[in-house]
Amino acid sequence: MYYSSILPKVIKVADEASEKVLHIYQSDFKVSYKEDESPITAADVASHEIIVKGLRNISPDIPILSEEGAQAPWEERKHWRRFWLIDPIDGTRDFTQRTGEFTVNIAMIEDGVPVMGVVTAPALKEAFWGIKGEGAHKRDRTGQVHRIRVAEPKATRRVVASKNHMNDETRNFIRALGPHRTVQAGSSLKFCRIAEGHADLYPRMGPTSEWDTGAAHAVLLAAGGNVYTLDGEPLQYGKEDVLNPYFIAVGNWYF
Structure with missing residues (x-):
């Protein structure tokens, strides 16, 4: 097609x-x-x-x-x-x-x-x-x-996070990144902010379903980014269980 x-x-x-x-x-x-x-x-x-x-x-x-x-x-x-x-x-x-x-x-x-x-x-x-x-x-x-297009890597990473879904696992991951600043965004706009170069990564250590991420994931892929599970594998769709594993959406670098 x-x-x-x-x-x-x-x-x-x-x-x-x-x-x-x-x-x-x-x-x-x-x-x-x-x-x-x-x-x-x-x-x-x-x-x-x-x-x-x-x-x-x-x-x-x-x-x-x-x-x-x-x-x-x-x-x-x-x-x-x-x-x-x-x-x-x-x-x-x-x-x-x-x-x-x-x-x-x-x-x-x-x-x-x-x-x-x-x-x-x-x-x-x-x-x-x-x-x-x-x-x-x-x-x-x-x-x-x-x-x-996603942004080139910078020394201080811009981490996009959710006000509604912040938890200890996410906070700990962000702290471990070292120098960073937080960018707030809601819904699938978090992926889009990375795609347009306004943020560098989005860690999601909480429940989401395939329909929550699919469209914005496609935009991010098209803009040069990617979405990985915590095992480093690309996030996949069409699974028996529509729930996503935890993931990291990234711009022009690998976490």
């Missing part, structure tokens, strides 16, 4: 979902809670519906795995060589707290690797996209699009 030929259509789908999400964000929305006690709003559901409909129009034969959709059984998923992986809203807590640091995420996974990704930040009016081996781009709040 020539991903560059469908990327503009995928960006359009993400923008449509983002517009709906932003409309709900600016309203007096209600918050419900799923069985795992994670929050969900009408924006999550609306974004899911828009994205699924849009992707089915683009590629009717490619299966879709979404956080907010019914999960196909492993007996079916294990045969998927290629599939769409979506998180209609990553950072629902940021959404409910109205920080603006939430994203709409669409990824294409091929043979366990995120080969194309689109990430939009509706409230920040930013968007990121990339295709592995073809480069990554950012659309800023003025609508200007420019190519992005």
